[in-house]
Amino acid sequence: MASHFRQESEEAPLVVERLFRENRGEVEGLAAFLRRRPPALVLTVARGSSDHAALFAKYLLEARLLWPTLSFAPSVLTLYRARPRLPHPALLLAFSQSGESPDVVEAVRAFREAGVLTVALVNREDSPLAQAAEVLLPLHAGEEKAVAASKSFLAMLAAFLQLLAHLLEEGRLREALPLLPEALFRALGVEGSLEYLEDAEGLFALGRGFAYPLALEAALKLKEVAALHAEGLSLAEFLHGPQALLEEGFPVLALVQKDEAFEGALSALEGLKAKGAHLLVLSAEPDALALAHSPLKVPLALPPELNPLLLAQAFYPLAEALARARGQDPDRPRHLSKVTRTR
Amino acid sequence: MASHFRQESEEAPLVVERLFRENRGEVEGLAAFLRRRPPALVLTVARGSSDHAALFAKYLLEARLLWPTLSFAPSVLTLYRARPRLPHPALLLAFSQSGESPDVVEAVRAFREAGVLTVALVNREDSPLAQAAEVLLPLHAGEEKAVAASKSFLAMLAAFLQLLAHLLEEGRLREALPLLPEALFRALGVEGSLEYLEDAEGLFALGRGFAYPLALEAALKLKEVAALHAEGLSLAEFLHGPQALLEEGFPVLALVQKDEAFEGALSALEGLKAKGAHLLVLSAEPDALALAHSPLKVPLALPPELNPLLLAQAFYPLAEALARARGQDPDRPRHLSKVTRTR
Numbered sequence: 039m040a041s042h043f044r045q046e047s048e049e050a051p052l053v054v055e056r057l058f059r060e061n062r063g064e065v066e067g068l069a070a071f072l073r074r075r076p077p078a079l080v081l082t083v084a085r086g087s088s089d090h091a092a093l094f095a096k097y098l099l100e101a102r103l104l105w106p107t108l109s110f111a112p113s114v115l116t117l118y119r120a121r122p123r124l125p126h127p128a129l130l131l132a133f134s135q136s137g138e139s140p141d142v143v144e145a146v147r148a149f150r151e152a153g154v155l156t157v158a159l160v161n162r163e164d165s166p167l168a169q170a171a172e173v174l175l176p177l178h179a180g181e182e183k184a185v186a187a188s189k190s191f192l193a194m195l196a197a198f199l200q201l202l203a204h205l206l207e208e209g210r211l212r213e214a215l216p217l218l219p220e221a222l223f224r225a226l227g228v229e230g231s232l233e234y235l236e237d238a239e240g241l242f243a244l245g246r247g248f249a250y251p252l253a254l255e256a257a258l259k260l261k262e263v264a265a266l267h268a269e270g271l272s273l274a275e276f277l278h279g280p281q282a283l284l285e286e287g288f289p290v291l292a293l294v295q296k297d298e299a300f301e302g303a304l305s306a307l308e309g310l311k312a313k314g315a316h317l318l319v320l321s322a323e324p325d326a327l328a329l330a331h332s333p334l335k336v337p338l339a340l341p342p343e344l345n346p347l348l349l350a351q352a353f354y355p356l357a358e359a360l361a362r363a364r365g366q367d368p369d370r371p372r373h374l375s376k377v378t379r380t381r
Numbered sequence: 382m383a384s385h386f387r388q389e390s391e392e393a394p395l396v397v398e399r400l401f402r403e404n405r406g407e408v409e410g411l412a413a414f415l416r417r418r419p420p421a422l423v424l425t426v427a428r429g430s431s432d433h434a435a436l437f438a439k440y441l442l443e444a445r446l447l448w449p450t451l452s453f454a455p456s457v458l459t460l461y462r463a464r465p466r467l468p469h470p471a472l473l474l475a476f477s478q479s480g481e482s483p484d485v486v487e488a489v490r491a492f493r494e495a496g497v498l499t500v501a502l503v504n505r506e507d508s509p510l511a512q513a514a515e516v517l518l519p520l521h522a523g524e525e526k527a528v529a530a531s532k533s534f535l536a537m538l539a540a541f542l543q544l545l546a547h548l549l550e551e552g553r554l555r556e557a558l559p560l561l562p563e564a565l566f567r568a569l570g571v572e573g574s575l576e577y578l579e580d581a582e583g584l585f586a587l588g589r590g591f592a593y594p595l596a597l598e599a600a601l602k603l604k605e606v607a608a609l610h611a612e613g614l615s616l617a618e619f620l621h622g623p624q625a626l627l628e629e630g631f632p633v634l635a636l637v638q639k640d641e642a643f644e645g646a647l648s649a650l651e652g653l654k655a656k657g658a659h660l661l662v663l664s665a666e667p668d669a670l671a672l673a674h675s676p677l678k679v680p681l682a683l684p685p686e687l688n689p690l691l692l693a694q695a696f697y698p699l700a701e702a703l704a705r706a707r708g709q710d711p712d713r714p715r716h717l718s719k720v721t722r723t724r
Contacts, residue, residue: 078468079422079449086621097454101461106422106468108451111440113590113617117641118444125421125449125468141617239582240610247456262625267583269612274456274484278429279529282605282714298460371625 047188047354069204112141137165247299297342390531390697412547455484480508571695590642640685
């Protein structure tokens with residue numbers, strides 16, 4: 039029987055299609071407001087997988103809209119009882135599947151009270167987070183039973199991208215958006231396997247730029263479903279220290295896409311290969327796949343803002359197969375429950 | 382013969398004393414200016430260990446001064462050619478030992494050109510970074526031969542804290558500052574050992590709040606000098622997923638200090654212990670040490686803003702001994718050189 043994790047990841051294309059349709063009116067209204075009154079600073083608040091979605095949003099907001107974006111650590115508020123003084127107007131984006139994390143909810147309440155426009159991208163529409171935020175962008179992912187998020191994670195990225203597309207002057211991203219559901223469906227037909235990792239003790243998952251948050255997400259998924267100590271790092275940070283761990287055959291999973299980070303990523307990967315790393319490369323690009331010991335071929339590519347979603351979608355079935363090969367139940371990570379409450 | 386890493390880490394107390402003396406005039410002037418004209422937003426730019434110092438600065442700036450602080454990813458500028466529009470006035474803090482990282486230098490130049498006040502905390506006073514920034518706070522650490530930073534890392538934290546102390550209205554931190562060099566010296570007399578990790582394949586280093594950046598730093602040091610796959614995480618994030626990797630005896634290194642995060646950290650560690658983790662606890666606090674399978678007793682504690690430096694100082698000799706026990710040369714991490722250039 040297919041795992042919930044597998045089934046739910048395969049629902050993602052339909053979820054994204056529904057989300058684009060259902061949220062369109064709300065997103066157009068929010069985008070029109072924000073274009074008239076652009077924020078001086080954007081804050082993100084999130085935990086776990088959702089924080090990887092928030093980091094993805096940060097890269098795109100800064101690179102494409104030039105809106106500075108700050109990842110807010112809830113402990114500043116919940117433990118140290120400090121609410122930083124923000125420039126006006128400010129925008130807060132909170133990302134969550136369950137909408138139950140007390141520290142995320144508390145941060146949204148506090149900043150809303152301080153006059154910050156608060157937007158929640160959340161799957162559970164009846165959750166405390168959905169109620170705390172001024173604007174709600176529901177993820178429309180339906181119930182997610184697997185502890186390891188898949189469809190809700192992709193829905194977060196998609197919900198954010200729909201907003202971004204309506205915030206950008208140029209229509210390039212707005213025109214590309216409708217291609218996403220079909221492309222996600224095709225990405226499930228990824229070629230290759232993670233069998234090299236069946237007995238691995240550790241791994242680094244690397245990405246640069248827009249693909250970096252997805253490397254963090256792939257690493258977390260490998261921890262959760264396959265009990266593999268995978269650490270996600272930016273390719274640049276990896277070169278600044280952690281590569282000291284490389285020895286002959288040490289596995290490195292690289293997420294590579296064709297954008298401004300592409301050429302640099304290729305030459306960095308050549309360097310890691312020369313140092314003995316076993317390269318697993320998840321990409322649609324022949325030049326990147328040609329470097330791999332284990333190529334993981336994504337069937338197609340989209341523009342760089344949308345493409346990271348294809349990398350995640352292609353990765354889920356690979357992670358599920360690896361989990362089973364390692365004797366793990368992908369639906370039952372040890373010690374975890376669907377909702378984690380931290381303050 | 383003692384390694385450079387060990388020798389240089391033992392120089393840190395004297396480095397910090399010299400730094401406090403030499404930088405005092407410049408820091409007082411800068412603090413007076415910033416108090417009259419507080420930034421609407423602070424940016425940090427850094428790589429590797431230096432980025433852990435930058436994260437430490439972010440927590441303290443937000444929690445104690447209420448200045449929102451954004452960690453800037455150089456790739457937004459160097460790869461995607463975007464310079465986010467910052468609220469005015471803005472302040473940029475760049476942290477670096479060598480001052481040579483092209484992406485850090487490029488970010489400082491670009492934001493300085495845009496009217497941002499740029500401050501470099503850098504060890505090499507003749508470096509491109511020192512020349513690019515408007516204000517220079519030298520680290521006075523002298524030459525650092527070991528690839529793994531120790532004295533220069535502590536000097537960064539100390540240089541920042543001296544600035545913070547002069548920015549705060551209340552004199553509490555200013556009065557405590559002179560205690561730091563002597564306390565650092567005493568912290569070298571840490572009791573306990575990391576021998577449990579001699580054959581370990583992986584480890585999580587955890588901290589919360591002000592101690593979290595130090596957990597990242599401890600993990601990086603274990604990678605660099607002891608070739609141990611140690612991953613640093615905030616204790617809260619660890620509960621949100623990575624704890625799925627815990628099995629009987631899995632080592633978890635917790636850095637714990639007495640501040641607003643203390644009680645929560647204790648109960649979280651009890652939970653991890655119940656799940657089979659082997660707890661190594663680096664702390665001066667009896668309640669925290671009592672939870673440990675491997676207590677690592679720091680001889681004394683300072684106020685919570687200064688205490689993280691004692692945790693790092695106490696950790697260096699432990700890491701060095703572990704490196705040797707694992708057959709590694711602490712001065713020669715594989716594949717690394719002192720200066721890493723990324724764009």
